[in-house]
Amino acid sequence: MQRFVVALLAAVDAAIAAAIGLALILAPATLLWVFGFGTAADWSALWAATASVWQLGHLVPLDITLPPIYLTAAGIDEAAASFSLSLAPLALTALTAGLAARTGVRASRSEAWESGLIGGIGVFTALAAGIAVTGANPLAATPLGVAIALPALVFAIPATLAALITEWREADVGLIARGRDALEIRIGEAGLAAVSETTRGVGIVVTGFVGAGAALLTVALVARGPQVVALSQAGNADVLGASVIALGQLAYLPTLIIWASSFIAGPGFAVGAATTVAPAGTQVGVLPPVPLLGVIPESTTSWLLLLALVPVALGALAGWMVRSRLVADRPRAIADGWGLRATIAGAIAVLSGGAAALLAQLAGGAIGPGALAQVGPAPGAVGLAVGVEVLVGAAILLALPSGRGSGDDDAEGWRVGEPDPTVESETPPADTAADTAPVAGAADDEPAGNPDQTDTQPLLPHPRRGGGSPLD
Structure with missing residues (x-):
């Protein structure tokens, strides 16, 4: 049941991502259509133009073919009647990619990232197919497979990467978590340092x-x-x-x-x-x-x-x-x-x-x-x-040295035989020890110093070596 809910929510996110992109194109295009062409305009052409711009914003190249009547009115040479338009408005690309990454993160944190990806990517691909079929435009043509595949990849790649990265960083159980744990054991701490710091x-x-x-x-x-x-x-x-x-x-x-x-x-x-x-x-x-x-x-x-x-x-x-x-x-x-x-x-x-x-x-x-x-x-x-x-x-x-000093240091970063600087020493200073020494002539059974302040606290374990005295 949980996987179904996650898939459903991811599908809703995908539908919203596609709808936002279409709305950002359709709203100003509608105003231009109404005030520029009036009520006599062909509204099917408005949807075809919106679909073409949406596809261009999702990296789909368009083959533009200008009609002869436009060439005559604009005085354009017939040699320039057909050309390719592939420079994408990356604002639309970034918008869809950002919403897709959000979907992947939410699916991972819902502990059903596979179902979330299937639901989100499937719905966005279906919407891209619907837009390509219903918005087919002879003036801005593109192969049907390309018009479906590229928008689907714009959504699928960020969503998948976001889900995998979130699983890698946060998950305790699952396939990605087991793979991460196995890799940590295999490559060791140096390998983990290389991966994390490189990223x-x-x-x-x-x-x-x-x-x-x-x-x-x-x-x-x-x-x-x-x-x-x-x-x-x-x-x-x-x-x-x-x-x-x-x-x-x-x-x-x-x-x-x-x-x-x-x-x-x-x-x-x-x-x-x-x-x-x-x-x-x-x-x-x-x-x-x-x-x-x-x-x-x-x-x-x-x-x-x-x-x-x-x-x-x-x-x-x-x-x-x-x-x-x-x-x-x-x-x-x-x-x-x-x-x-x-x-x-x-x-x-x-x-x-x-x-x-x-x-x-x-x-x-x-x-x-x-x-x-x-x-x-x-x-x-x-x-x-x-x-x-x-x-x-x-x-x-x-290439600069670490600045930790030099000498016979152990692998933990401090000198062998010296106390760990991160742990306070339990040994009192020399002058304090002298002040609390027994007074000559005092009774043997009388405790030195204040008997109520006798130090009975055990030595703290070493914080990075798993036990022992700080002086080990």
Whole structure:
């Protein structure tokens, strides 16, 4: 019964995730449809357009075919009548992925994560299939299998990862818990340190990488605000049209953040074939009349190459955090192991570079015919640059000594033969012992000092060795 309830709740979560994405598209599209076309508009076309935008927001590429009447009215060459549109508005992607991860966490904490995943993924896949079938549009066509599979993966992958990570961290029983316990026994404490600290370091780097891109984009919007306003005014759009354009740009804001992050890393991004926007130099042609693209500079200065120090600093920050935790939480024999530190630094660099390449892949695509078929950062170049830069920063910090001192220390981190500094010694100081010594000539049967304060408390067990005297 519990598994059925968990599956049902996950199915409701999946339906809500799909409905929120559709509502965010359908609401402004409806206003545009009503005020732009009136009551004579074809409402079936409104749903087809909404379905196409929803699919694009879930990484589904669209094959656009403009009708001849539109080509004549707009004066567009027939060679540009057909093109691919694959640059996804990542705001919709991130929304679905975040809601899916929430579903996975809730399913895991309900102790029936398998049922929750089956229910949630199954319902979202069914809804994606319904949207693909009912929203089929000859003007924005896509293969039916792709239109179903890619949205399902956008929901399934974050939900599954979130459920597995939550199970790994919190579960006491179950398949994942047994696998975790077996792996802990197999790889030992050094292996656990490598896994946990690598995960933490990668999280620091990726979060900082995206945050740095958002900061750079904000600075660019402030610095080049007049150009953005000029492009907006050049469009001569009315209030409704300007509102729709603003919402569309907001949907692409995470995409531009990834572009800015790629610019910081060094390789930059392209806004068309044979174009480059990078700190080393900028070469762009005629840009599409999109106001937000006004942040792209016409030229760059060599001082911007210093931005490459940002990923190096992120790697150093990750290395410092990992080193601090190793020194504080691990025995010295593990914390000072050069092999462990080198493994962690290399793993952080490789995984951070892979994450940057994945983000660059998601933020690239095509937005039109001809030169506009190549837009966004190059995943391989961005991943390689971030990996090398992070490796430099992480290696510098992890190569530093632990600072625990040197000498004949045991594996627990203090000198052999000396008391554990975390436990107060039961032996009184020398001057106190002298004050409480028996007075010469006193009766042998008379206790020395105050008989009511006789110390009868046993020695405390050693906190990390499982027993014995602190002086062992």
